[in-house]
Amino acid sequence: MADTASETSAVPHHGPDFRLYMIVFGALSVATALSFVINWIFAMGDATGTGMIMVVAIFKACLVAAIFMHLKWDWSKLYFLIIPVFILAVMMMFVLLPDIVLAWN
Amino acid sequence: MSEANHSAPEAHMGLPLPHGKLAMWLFLVTEIMFFTALIGTYVILRHGTPTVTYEKEGKWVREAPWPKPHDVHLIEWVGALNTFVLICSSVTVVLAHYSLSRKNVKRAIQYVGATLALGAVFLIIKAFEYTSKFQHDILPGHIGELLPNMSPQRKAAFHANAQQYAQRIQGQLEAIEQNPGKLSQETLKSCKELQEAMKEREPDPKTGTPYRPALDVAEVGERVNNILKEAEKRGESVHLTPTIPYGNLWASCYFAMTGFHALHVFGGLVIFAIILFMGWKGVLGPQHESFLELTGLYWHFVDIVWIFLFPLLYLV
Numbered sequence: 001m002a003d004t005a006s007e008t009s010a011v012p013h014h015g016p017d018f019r020l021y022m023i024v025f026g027a028l029s030v031a032t033a034l035s036f037v038i039n040w041i042f043a044m045g046d047a048t049g050t051g052m053i054m055v056v057a058i059f060k061a062c063l064v065a066a067i068f069m070h071l072k073w074d075w076s077k078l079y080f081l082i083i084p085v086f087i088l089a090v091m092m093m094f095v096l097l098p099d100i101v102l103a104w105n
Numbered sequence: 106m107s108e109a110n111h112s113a114p115e116a117h118m119g120l121p122l123p124h125g126k127l128a129m130w131l132f133l134v135t136e137i138m139f140f141t142a143l144i145g146t147y148v149i150l151r152h153g154t155p156t157v158t159y160e161k162e163g164k165w166v167r168e169a170p171w172p173k174p175h176d177v178h179l180i181e182w183v184g185a186l187n188t189f190v191l192i193c194s195s196v197t198v199v200l201a202h203y204s205l206s207r208k209n210v211k212r213a214i215q216y217v218g219a220t221l222a223l224g225a226v227f228l229i230i231k232a233f234e235y236t237s238k239f240q241h242d243i244l245p246g247h248i249g250e251l252l253p254n255m256s257p258q259r260k261a262a263f264h265a266n267a268q269q270y271a272q273r274i275q276g277q278l279e280a281i282e283q284n285p286g287k288l289s290q291e292t293l294k295s296c297k298e299l300q301e302a303m304k305e306r307e308p309d310p311k312t313g314t315p316y317r318p319a320l321d322v323a324e325v326g327e328r329v330n331n332i333l334k335e336a337e338k339r340g341e342s343v344h345l346t347p348t349i350p351y352g353n354l355w356a357s358c359y360f361a362m363t364g365f366h367a368l369h370v371f372g373g374l375v376i377f378a379i380i381l382f383m384g385w386k387g388v389l390g391p392q393h394e395s396f397l398e399l400t401g402l403y404w405h406f407v408d409i410v411w412i413f414l415f416p417l418l419y420l421v
Contacts, residue, residue, distance in 0.1 A: 021203070024196075025192065093145040096146065100149060103154060
C-alpha cells in the first residue's frame with residue numbers, strides 16, 4: 001500500500017503551512033522585482049549585473065524546489081536522481097564549449 | 106517468522122517514496138536534461154559570437170554583436186510580468202494541494218481554476234509577444250545579417266542569406282508600393298528610392314547615364330534599418346524585414362526555448378482542465394491528493410524553467 005509522503009495530519013512542523021507558502025511567495029516576488037531593477041541599473045552584458053541576476057535566479061529556483069516541490073523534506077529520498085542530472089547538465093555545457101571556435105574565422 | 110525478532114527492524118524493499126512521486130521526479134530530471142540542451146546551446150552560441158571592434162563617436166569600442174532586447178523588439182517588463190504570473194500560479198497550485206490534503210475539495214477546485222487561469226494569462230501574453238515578432242518579420246532565416254564595413258569572411262559566409270534577404274526585401278517593397286496603407290509620404294519616398302537602387306540601371310548612350318549595378322545587400326540592410334528607424338519615430342509600422350547581425354541565430358534560440366516552454370505550459374493546463382472537469386463531475390476527492398501533488402510538481406518545474414529563461418533571454 002503506497003504511503004503518501006504528504007502530511008495529512010494537521011501537525012504544522014511536519015511540513016509547510018500556509019504562512020510559509022505566503023512568505024516564499026513574497027520572497028519570489030521581491031526577487032523578480034530585484035532582478036528587473038538590477039538589469040535597469042547595470043548595462044547589458046556587464047558581468048557584475050549578469051552575475052547578480054543569475055544568483056537571484058538560482059535563489060528563486062531553489063526556493064521553489066525546496067518549499068513548493070517539497071524537496072526540503074524529500075531530499076534524502078531523491079538526491080540520487082537530482083545530483084547526477086545537475087552534474088550532467090553542467091558537463092554538457094562544458095562539452096559544447098569547443099564549438100565556439102566554429103564561429104571564428 | 107520467529108516472534109523473538111520483533112525488536113529488530115524489518116528490512117523493506119524499495120525506497121520510502123510513493124511510486125508516483127519517484128516516477129514524476131524521474132520524468133522531471135529528464136526534462137531538466139531536455140531544457141539543458143536548449144539553454145546550454147543558447148549560452149554557448151551567444152558567448153561564442155566573436156566580438157567586433159568598430160569606431161563609435163570617435164572612439165574604438167569592442168562589443169559582442171548579439172542582438173540587444175530592444176533590437177529584436179523584446180520588452181523586459183513583459184517578461185517580468187510573465188514571471189510574476191507563473192510564480193502566482195505556482196502558489197495557487199501548491200495551495201490547491203494544501204486544501205485537498207485538508208479535505209477541502211471545494212477550495213482545492215477554486216485554486217486549480219486560478220492556476221489554470223494564470224497559466225492561460227501567461228500563454229496569452231506570450232501570444233502577444235510572438236505576434237509582435239511576426240509583425241516585424243523577426244523569424245529564423247528571414248533577418249538580414251550583413252551591414253556595411255563587415256569583414257569579407259563574414260560577407261562570404263552569409264552570401265546565401267544575403268541573396269534571400271534581397272529577394273525578400275524586393276517583394277516587401279513591391280507590396281508596399283501596391284498597398285501603401287497609412288504610411289507617410291517620407292516613408293513611401295524612401296521605400297521607392299530603395300526599390301530603384303536595388304535594380305540595375307542600364308547605361309543610356311543618348312543621355313550619357315552610366316551603368317549602375319544593383320545596390321549591395323549590406324547597403325540595402327543599412328537603408329532598410331534607417332527606414333524602419335524613421336518610421337518608428339513617426340509611429341508607423343512598415344512591413345520590412347530588419348537587418349540584425351546574428352538576428353537569425355537569436356530568433357532560432359528564442360523560438361526554440363520559449364516555444365518548447367509554452368508547449369510544456371499548455372500540457373500542464375490540459376491536466377488542470379482534466380482536474381477541473383473531475384471536480385465539475387463531482388468525482389474529485391481527497392483520494393486524488395497524490396494526483397494533484399504530482400501535477401503540482403510538474404507545474405513547479407515549468408515555473409523553474411521560466412525563472413531561468415527570463416533572465417537569460419530578457420535581462421542579460
